[in-house]
Amino acid sequence: MKQMINILVVEDDNEINQLLCKIIKNSQYEPQPAYSGTEALMYLKKQHWDLVLLDLMLPGMTGEEILENITNRGSTPVIIISAKGEKQTKINSLRSGADDFISKPFDIEEVSARIDSVLRRYKRSIEPSNKVLSHKDIHIDLDQKMVYVNNEEITLTIREYKILVLLMTSPNKVFSKSNLFESVWKEPYHGDDNTVNVHMSNLRNKLSKSNPNEEYIETIWGLGYRMKT
Structure with missing residues (x-):
């Protein structure tokens, strides 16, 4: 229940x-x-x-x-x-x-x-530890804060890591830029799109290096971002 x-x-x-x-x-x-x-x-x-x-x-x-x-x-x-x-x-x-x-x-x-x-x-x-998040060929070891794509470890900044964890926790949910900013930066969002855009672009580039044939994060125009199914 x-x-x-x-x-x-x-x-x-x-x-x-x-x-x-x-x-x-x-x-x-x-x-x-x-x-x-x-x-x-x-x-x-x-x-x-x-x-x-x-x-x-x-x-x-x-x-x-x-x-x-x-x-x-x-x-x-x-x-x-x-x-x-x-x-x-x-x-x-x-x-x-x-x-x-x-x-x-x-x-x-x-x-x-x-x-x-x-x-x-x-x-x-x-929640207790020993958790792993997975989406397609992305795997995140939440205990060690390590990210693997296509069986290769990739290095993310703390902000990029937090964005990816947030998206993968609810892969079907669309996160607005304000959702992402306030969840990751822990500050009120005042419409600074550039901060989120730059981090999202860097995150996508790092994910695609390990598997150029796969798209992991999609933009829902006018709404935000979510994991691509």
Whole structure:
């Protein structure tokens, strides 16, 4: 039986809360709405949560206070979803322990993708070792952080390695440039396409040297990248 993923949605606006819960249900996760900081704290004390979606401007307790409480309690991942989208607010939230920051108004597909991304990163961080990722003739030894293509070891930079692992973890998923940047660089994405483009180009070149007849990563124009089947 598949384990249910429980997500706490802390948002005082009823319509936005319902929309976020709908997004979560559509992704086959289980949402629990909370409409104030005080109510959120009650749920946090009551049980373990796989993820918390957290507004900053809340009645009862502020989102910043809730974030501090979550950080002090353990390693529950948190995505901030707030209208307070100033650069410094985002930086402060990430430095205080948030795993991601989404500004309002938000795009439904982006919210869904970011939830998947944070849950995936968190799952990998607590999984046991001795894991190997494989796609076509690419094999990654996650313990040793070694990459083989066509039975040849290739040398990647840490960023190239992280991009490849992320893509291969969900080979059918399309990752936007913002998904890749924020997952790999651990910083807010401000539209710097060149950084991702250069690393992606270098990664593709290194993969193709070991097997020039194979294409491993495909570009989905206007959307992002995924592993080519």
